[in-house]
Amino acid sequence: MNRSKRVDDSRTTMTELIMPNDTNPLGNLMGGNLMHWMDIAGGICAGKHCEAYVVTASVDHVSFQHPIKLGSVISIHAQVTRAFRTSVEVYLEVYVSDFDGKNTRKCNHAYMTFVALDEDRKKPIEVPQLQAVTPTEIQLYESAVRRREVRMILSGRMKPEEAKDLKAYFGDMN
Secondary structure (H helix, E strand, O other), X not given: OOOEEEHHHOOEEEEEEOOHHHEOOOOEEOHHHHHHHHHHHHHHHHHHHHOOOEEEEEEEEEEEXXXXXXXXXXXXXXXXXXXXXXEEEEEEEEEEEOOOOOOOEEEEEEEEEEEEEOOOOOOEOOOOEEEOOOHHHHHHHHHHHHHXXXXXXXXXXXXXXXXXXXXXXXXXXX
């Protein structure tokens, strides 16, 4: 597949108001609800890039830095950071603000991987490559290979000694 797309072609923002049914007894957003919304936003972003249905393949380190209170508004920003052969890595950032839009702060982030499927939704298909343009996009693009190697090692699909980019980044640790 020779075609490629820019990061901005699939950048996605999803906004939610935190309602009573979304919270735990302490009045904080339940983490599972946030992860559900992140999966939706990431899937939409990945689907736009791949121009296909996608399935979630992995979620990397979801951090919960600040509680999100009832009545808050969250914005989930998703962008493709790298396209591999049949998958894309998506970086998600979650910002929370008061209902009036004030007091905005980052409260969460994660990397998710999605695999594109054929029209029958059964087999992986090749995806368009990604054109990283800005310095931040380029940095996320270049570091995606190392994150992918870590994912593959942790899932048992790669041996640590096979991780070329990690070795190059950290140096030979023997």
